[in-house]
Amino acid sequence: MKTVGKCAVLIAALCGAHPVLASKPHDIGAEVAAVLPPGIIIKESSDGLILAMASGELVYQLDFDRGPAADRRRDLAKARCANFCNRHWAPVLASRRFTATGKWTIVDQPAGQQLAYDGAPLYRFIGGTMDVLGKVPVFPPYFSGYSKSAAALVNGVPNGSRYWQTVPYRPAAPRIMAPAGVTPRWSGKAFILSDSSGKSLYLSADGKPCAPACADVEPLKAPLAAEPVGEWRPIDSEDGVRRWTYRGTPVYRARGDTVPDEAAFKPMEVG
Numbered sequence: 001m002k003t004v005g006k007c008a009v010l011i012a013a014l015c016g017a018h019p020v021l022a023s024k025p026h027d028i029g030a031e032v033a034a035v036l037p038p039g040i041i042i043k044e045s046s047d048g049l050i051l052a053m054a055s056g057e058l059v060y061q062l063d064f065d066r067g068p069a070a071d072r073r074r075d076l077a078k079a080r081c082a083n084f085c086n087r088h089w090a091p092v093l094a095s096r097r098f099t100a101t102g103k104w105t106i107v108d109q110p111a112g113q114q115l116a117y118d119g120a121p122l123y124r125f126i127g128g129t130m131d132v133l134g135k136v137p138v139f140p141p142y143f144s145g146y147s148k149s150a151a152a153l154v155n156g157v158p159n160g161s162r163y164w165q166t167v168p169y170r171p172a173a174p175r176i177m178a179p180a181g182v183t184p185r186w187s188g189k190a191f192i193l194s195d196s197s198g199k200s201l202y203l204s205a206d207g208k209p210c211a212p213a214c215a216d217v218e219p220l221k222a223p224l225a226a227e228p229v230g231e232w233r234p235i236d237s238e239d240g241v242r243r244w245t246y247r248g249t250p251v252y253r254a255r256g257d258t259v260p261d262e263a264a265f266k267p268m269e270v271g
Contacts, residue, residue, distance in 0.1 A: 038095040048188020088127035177230030191270035217252035219243035
């Protein structure tokens with residue numbers, strides 16, 4: 001698992017991809033540097049970018065803290081699980097230099113002001129060794145947070161843990177110059193352009209038009225009255241279908257529920 005510093009984001013998926021220019025270049029690394037609270041960094045996992053302490057220790061959110069009934073569930077969990085939770089989970093406290101901004105806020109706790117991200121407080125695991133965990137009652141599992149006796153530690157947390165989840169980092173969507181209905185969607189590691197139905201958009205890896213027999217993709221159709229937008233241009237093809245191109249290359253979307261061959265088609269990433 002790689003650490004993403006405040007000045008750059010290490011995203012392997014960007015290698016060989018077709019960057020799509022926004023109205024201004026979107027630098028995720030610069031955004032991270034601007035909004036991350038002191039003591040918090042970003043790591044790259046197999047599922048995307050996640051939050052961690054500056055020491056590399058992952059941070060977590062509790063499922064109880066999410067959704068419209070979060071306050072009621074949190075009070076119930078606190079009443080049933082206070083002793084257990086306090087021994088094994090600690091709030092991530094905000095630095096004195098922290099200023100609430102964007103998705104970052106604070107929650108007042110007896111120990112101090114706890115950091116919260118996207119509406120839910122952050123925690124770190126302090127349970128220690130498996131010997132300690134073996135002595136902790138796991139009933140009732142709904143409030144203890146464990147469905148069974150933990151078998152091993154994974155990233156410092158027992159693999160029997162439930163309700164405690166790592167925290168994905170979701171940057172604000174960039175502004176782009178693109179046809180109506182084309183929007184950036186966060187994939188966990190990068191912004192991917194998609195059409196109005198949510199399907200990802202692609203360019204051919206070699207920059208050449210796809211033959212009509214291509215089974216996995218279809219052209220992104222343009223309205224009859226479509227006008228150029230930035231580096232997007234509508235063209236009339238030989239089959240009579242008006243379609244979009246980007247920098248002179250035809251734009252495609254996945255056909256049905258298929259995923260195009262990555263060797264032949266690259267998703268359109270905002271960079």
